[in-house]
Amino acid sequence: MSGISGYRSLAPKTKNAIVAGGLSAFVFGVYFYTMRAVGGTDELQVAINKFEEEKGQKEAEASMPSEA
Numbered sequence: 001m002s003g004i005s006g007y008r009s010l011a012p013k014t015k016n017a018i019v020a021g022g023l024s025a026f027v028f029g030v031y032f033y034t035m036r037a038v039g040g041t042d043e044l045q046v047a048i049n050k051f052e053e054e055k056g057q058k059e060a061e062a063s064m065p066s067e068a
Contacts, residue, residue, distance in 0.1 A: 007015065 007018075010018075
């Protein structure tokens, strides 16, 4: 328990800095883990490309005059 009593003797700004450092390390760790986990797939980009192709085809069909 000497670690906790040592922490209590620190100044409040020092305690805040330690907590902020720990939280920042945790957040960056989760962020990089998540980016690495999903970085191997580009499903979103494939879906965007498909949507853009369909949009382009619909615009091309709409701009063509009908022969009716």
